[in-house]
Amino acid sequence: MRGGIGYYAALALASAALLAGLLAAVTRQSNPAWAGYQLAYGERIGEDVEIGVRQIVPSLSGEPEFCLTCHIGIEEISPSHPVEVYGCTACHGGVGTALDADLAHSTLRGGRNPSDLAVVSEGCGGDECHSGDPARQRDHIARVERSIQATYAGAIGAVLWTFGQSDGETHFGIAATFDPAPLPDTLTSLSAFDPDSYDHPSIRGFGENCLSCHLSAEPIARRYFYRSTGCAACHVIYADDGLYRGNDPTIPRDEPGHPSAHRMTTAIPYSQCNHCHNRGNYDMRTMEFVERDDLPPPEYYNATERRLADYYQPIGLFTLCEWELDCIDCHTSFEVMGDGHIYAAQADIQYVQCRTCHGTLTEPPATARITDPDDIALGRAFLLGHVELNVGDTVVITERGEAMWHVRQIGDEFVLTMRVTGERLTIPLVMDSDCEQRPDEQESRYCHACHAYER
Amino acid sequence: MARRANFFEHLHPPTLPRRESGFGYTFGLGGITLLLFVVLGVTGVLEMFDFSPQAPENYRSVARLTFEVPYGWLIRNMHYWAGQAMLVTATLHMTRVVLSGGYKGRRLNWLIGVALLVGTTLTDFTGLVLRWDENVAWALLVGTNVIWEIPGIGPMLYRIIVGADKVCCSATPVRFYTWHVLGLALPVAILIVWHLWRIRRDGGISHIAGSRHIRRPRAELVRVESLAAVTTLAALVWLSVSMDAPLGPPANLERPVDEAKAPWFFIGIQELLRHLPPLLGGVIIPVGALIAIALIPYVFDRSKEGEGIWLNRPGRNAQVIFGAIMAAIVLLGVIGALRR
Structure with missing residues (x-):
């Protein structure tokens, strides 16, 4: 090669390729994906x-995070998890220093949901977080893992019993679980339920079609059913259409299956509970889930009518206040999230009755005065934000002594502040009313006999 | 008036054997290897401006370089790809030298070349560790534990290399950083200069005996080299723009990894370690192969005949031995890669 035209053409071509490569680098530098x-x-x-x-450099870790570059x-x-304290990776995991989506998300806990029960101990746990002191009811994770919503023990036990596959005792839950300090009437442990270990076709059908209503189950990917799993199943609110309405540009707004916002709350509206409850029934003959066909469409926004329309199913008996x-507003944290013990069925842990707030003919509701500035009730009210509660206030308590901290006694009146809306309602008492209930028939079902609300 | 030779021309003798200095004979492999090393030096120094060797700041600084520093990704990608490419071109260069009898009568330079191969491999190895992501686990745990197996000096050598009795976050990454930059790359640079100087000392590029009179002026060679250099740089830049150097989640040596992965050039050794005891698979066989390669001009082909001739007959033993070792490395590498 002596420097002829061919050589200079080749050199020009190579130089052009090098220059083009450098220009490509400039283009890439000036147009990052984020x-x-x-x-x-x-x-x-x-x-x-x-x-x-x-x-951001969250104060908890002191390590820089770039997540908000894309997000x-x-x-x-939530206000109790301020981003400047927690950042993103404390809960979500992932690689906070990466600006490449694959790398940043490569070690996420539970995908989008660090509260999924498979990872919740890492995502939400820790002594200072939600695996804390049981005496302060800070052991949320242990309680939820043993709760009936996580174990689904009642449904599993009932189905096994119905098809003659049970000795009448409750042995199984969705996952194996253990209570180191059971009460006399609660279970010590549950084994993991494996429907495939049964020959009975109904048990197998139950396993295939009916295990969609517990905290570890992926939701049915259809409108009305969108929800998350684990803690977020209740505490992260989904719209009926499953669409995101927030401002994170990475979350598509037209793709169902996202929460309506990246937000956790203790003000959980009835509609969130409804993503599992009141959506239909299981047919015990075919072992299939039969969806309700009378639900209001997601775009139906007359709030009052909607509440009534999608609250209970037509055959249910219910009272005005229930919808x-x-x-x-009625079901307490222990009832919903569990009290740390393993129960055989929902009925065993459901104890709040009409009388809890309305009293009986002979007695007003049980109350207690808040005297301790560290009372758990004060913290919960503070967390919620719109329930005013102070030391010295008198609140209704359940039969287990749990404060209904949003139901205060003010003078002679009992006033309930709705935990979601903040609306205040005065509770009518049974005492001095025309109620005809018998002293030995004090449970809610007897109240329904007269106070049932016809739709 | 005669043109005065420029700097690059002065690196060469005034004339060179036409055939053996042609691209069709050398494929420019030695020169491309040298160019890649220069690129590695330049990009490496640029990386050093932002790199912190201590864990866990080392991972963060790599992430910062990759994602935050302007053109840091380009620098890092070029450094990475140049490093991998250098190992490939150096090996191919060595293969060319074996197949064309280039080692004949140049025993010392052959040994320097073998030392350069070792130095290049170890520089690449220590460089990969510096990013301190989860993929360094093999290098740190399996790779270094092999050193323990060396009889007698193993534990001492391990402490010298790793900086402690076990891989840990304070001493080890600093050790690897120092090894990479000063303990390996710097000696490699010195060896490269020596290697080049030895070529001149040994009478220029190896060539067929008696072909000295068919020569070309050095300016001509420099032109070819320029074209090869620009083409190589263009390929390197395009590769770096389109394919990112790997970076996984940060290393967590406390947490066991699902599958420790060796860097690509040690997959063969990883495969050996699956089947053989560590001393045999990790030390005796690799070092034995290296010694065999080093001994080529001393034991397997001591003749002078055949210099500059492809697949020359006197060098047949050397070609078979070298070919078998390379084939084994490639085969084991492919088997190991397919296992992943």
């Missing part, structure tokens, strides 16, 4: 957004 999300966020909120890496605009998960209030 910039697209920031532009999309700007469009969503209708403002100019400064394009650049967003770094710009995402809602803070007027939210589920959590």
Whole structure:
């Protein structure tokens, strides 16, 4: 090669290739993948957004995180988990220093949901977090793992009994679980239920079609059923259409299956409970889930009518307050999240009755005065935000001594503050009323006999 | 008026044997290897501006370089790909030398070349560890534990290399960093200079005896080298723009990994370790193969005949031995890679 035209042509070509490569590098540097999300966020909120890496250094870890570079605009998960303290990776895991989606998400706990029961001990646990002191009811994870919503023990036991596959005792839950300090009437442990170990076709059918209503089960991917798993199954709110309505540009707004916002709450509306409850029935002959066909469409937004329409099923007996209030206005944390013990069925842990708040002919509701500034009730009210509760207040307590901290006695009146809406309602008492209930028939089902609400 | 030779021309003798300095004979492999090493030096120094050797800051600084520092990703990708490519071109260069009898009468330079191969491999190995992601687990745990197996000096050698009795977050990454930059790359640079100088000392590029009169001026060679250099750089830049150097989640040596993966050039050894005791598979066989390669001009082909001739007959033993070792490395590598 003596420097002829051919040589210089080849050199020019190689130089052009090198130059083009450098230009490609400049293009790549000036158009990072995350910039697209920031532009999309700007469009969503209708403002100019400064394009650049967003770094936070959460005080808990002291380690920088770049997550908000793409997830710009995402809602803070809750006021009790401020992002400047927790950041993202404390709960979610992942690689916070990466700006490459695959790497950043490579070690996420539970995919999008660090509260899934498979990973909840890492995602939400720790002595200072939700695996804390049982005496302070900070052992949320242990309680939930043994709760009837997680074990599904009642349904499993009932089906096994119905088809002659049980000795009448409860042995099985969704996962094996153990209570180191059981009560006299609670179970010590459950083994993991394996429907495939049964020859009975109904048990196998139950395993295939009916294990969709516990905290570890993936939801049915259809409208009305969208929810998460683990803690987020209840504490992260989904719309009936399963669409995201927040401002994180990485979450598509037209793809069902996302919560309506990246937010956890203790103000859980009845509609969230309904993503599992009141959606239909299991047919014990075919072992199939039969969806209700009378549900209001997701776009039906007359709140009052909607509440009534999708609250209980047509055959159910229920009273006015049962659809007027939210589920959590009556059902306590112990009932819903468990009290740390293993129960054989839902009925064994469901103890709040009409009389808890309404009293009986002879007695007003049981009450207690809050005297301890460290009382758990004060913390819960504070967390919720719109229930005013102070030391010295008198609140209704359940038969297990659990404070119904949103039901206060004010003078002679009992006032319930709805935990979701903040609306205040005065509770009518049975005492001095025309109620005809017999002293030995004090359970709610007897109240329904007269107070049933006809739809 | 005669043109004055430029700097690059001065690196060469005034004239070179036409055939043996042609691209069709050398494939430019030695020169490309040298260019890649220069690229590694430049990008490596640029990386050092942002790199912190201590764990866990080492991983963070690599992530910062990759994602935050302007063009840091390009620097890192070029460093990574140049490092892998250098190992490939150096091995191919060595293969060319064996097959064309280039080692004949140049025993010392052959040994320097073998030392360069070892140095390049270890530099690559220590460099991969510096990113401190989960994929360094094999290098740190399996790779270094092999050193323990060396009879007598194993534990002492291990402490010298790893910095402690076990891999840990304070001493080990600093050790590897120092090994990479000063303990290996710097000696490699010195050896490269020596290697090049020895070529001149040994009478220029090896060639067929008696072909000295068919020569070309050095300016011509420099032109070819320029073209090869620009082409190599273009390929390197395009590779770096389109394929990122690997980076996994941060290393957590406390947590067992599902499958410790050896770097690609040690997959063969990893495969041996699956079947053989560590001393045999991790030390005796690899070191034995290396010694066999080093002994080529001393034991397997002591002749001078056949220099510059492809697959020359006197060098048949050397070619078979070297070919068998390379084939074994490739075969074991492929078997190991398919297992993943």
